[in-house]
Amino acid sequence: MRDDAREKEDELRMAMIHGESYFNFIKMHLLSHFCDHIRQFGNISMYSTELGELAHKTEIKEGWRQSAKNDAARQIVHSYGHQHAIRMRLLNLQSLKNRGAYLSPDVLKHLDRTTSTVSPPVICRRILKRRRSDVSNCNMYTCSGNGTQEQAVQDPLCLVDLYLVYLI
Amino acid sequence: MNRGIGQNKFHRLDRVSASDMYKPDILHTIYLALFKHIMDWIEAFLKKHGRLQAFDEVWKALPPYPGFLVPKKPYHEVTRWQGKEMRNLGLCILGVLALAPRHPGGAQAIPFKRALRCVTALVDFNMMAQYRSHTPDTIAYMEDYLDQFHSMKDIFLEFGVTKRTQAKVNKQ
Numbered sequence: 001m002r003d004d005a006r007e008k009e010d011e012l013r014m015a016m017i018h019g020e021s022y023f024n025f026i027k028m029h030l031l032s033h034f035c036d037h038i039r040q041f042g043n044i045s046m047y048s049t050e051l052g053e054l055a056h057k058t059e060i061k062e063g064w065r066q067s068a069k070n071d072a073a074r075q076i077v078h079s080y081g082h083q084h085a086i087r088m089r090l091l092n093l094q095s096l097k098n099r100g101a102y103l104s105p106d107v108l109k110h111l112d113r114t115t116s117t118v119s120p121p122v123i124c125r126r127i128l129k130r131r132r133s134d135v136s137n138c139n140m141y142t143c144s145g146n147g148t149q150e151q152a153v154q155d156p157l158c159l160v161d162l163y164l165v166y167l168i
Numbered sequence: 169m170n171r172g173i174g175q176n177k178f179h180r181l182d183r184v185s186a187s188d189m190y191k192p193d194i195l196h197t198i199y200l201a202l203f204k205h206i207m208d209w210i211e212a213f214l215k216k217h218g219r220l221q222a223f224d225e226v227w228k229a230l231p232p233y234p235g236f237l238v239p240k241k242p243y244h245e246v247t248r249w250q251g252k253e254m255r256n257l258g259l260c261i262l263g264v265l266a267l268a269p270r271h272p273g274g275a276q277a278i279p280f281k282r283a284l285r286c287v288t289a290l291v292d293f294n295m296m297a298q299y300r301s302h303t304p305d306t307i308a309y310m311e312d313y314l315d316q317f318h319s320m321k322d323i324f325l326e327f328g329v330t331k332r333t334q335a336k337v338n339k340q
Contacts, residue, residue: 017326021333031314033190
């Protein structure tokens with residue numbers, strides 16, 4: 001009699017466990033996207049997740065710190081664009097410098113700072129940003145000599161740079 | 169129990185479809201998540217049928233092979249798993265599980281068969297997901313394996329009990 005009651009209880013327990021349990025978790029579902037992904041983009045490569053984990057630190061956390069904390073997601077997304085534009089701009093300035101173009105001394109100072117040390121380019125970003133008018137007037141790119149103004153404007157690098165500055 | 173899919177930050181961005189951003193990640197979806205789950209279930213399953221000892225014995229007796237790392241500890245003694253170790257596990261789990269019930273009794277034969285087929289499907293899916301190139305046939309195979317896995321996984325349902333469910337059942 002007692003065994004019967006116990007067995008019944010066990011059965012009830014089992015039924016309840018079966019009723020309450022579920023396979024409803026995200027990794028179970030994600031497998032179903034594998035085939036579609038292969039159809040669209042080819043095989044699944046065994047890639048390292050290191051890059052994404054690092055990006056969380058540099059792109060999301062720093063973006064958050066620089067944001068106004070209000071509608072931060074949008075600002076974080078934009079901040080990466082800004083960083084990228086500044087990096088491109090620094091490279092452009094560097095290459096112009098290597099070609100022997102004339103750059104004003106304070107720009108040079110900050111350019112040296114970013115290339116020589118590994119310090120974050122936040123300060124020089126501010127300074128370079130203030131010089132937006134320089135770029136649009138092409139003062140920065142006038143080489144020593146005559147008729148260089150036109151050359152500077154036609155310089156593709158300069159045009160790219162102009163475009164990037166508008167992004168900032 | 170059923171938490172709906174929330175809106176995250178990506179849903180509000182222009183020209184971004186959040187549901188399309190997922191990129192298949194074998195390390196995190198298969199090795200570190202599903203293999204881990206399925207090993208938990210297998211352990212509970214073997215415990216229920218009293219075959220854990222046999223499983224551990226086979227596990228320890230695995231011979232070395234090029235490209236395969238022999239596990240040093242029994243499964244339940246390892247606390248942290250790396251992706252590489254889980255990959256190793258994927259290579260050998262099927263054989264070990266097949267050997268564990270060397271002579272399953274009449275009542276055990278059916279659940280063991282089902283469990284084995286479920287694990288087979290998952291392992292096959294994993295192996296095929298790693299192919300360097302695919303044809304429509306291989307993708308069809310993958311879909312078949314996935315279907316098979318989903319249709320067979322119910323055998324493990326009772327072992328995936330969450331703490332919340334456990335508390336609820338105990339209360340009654």
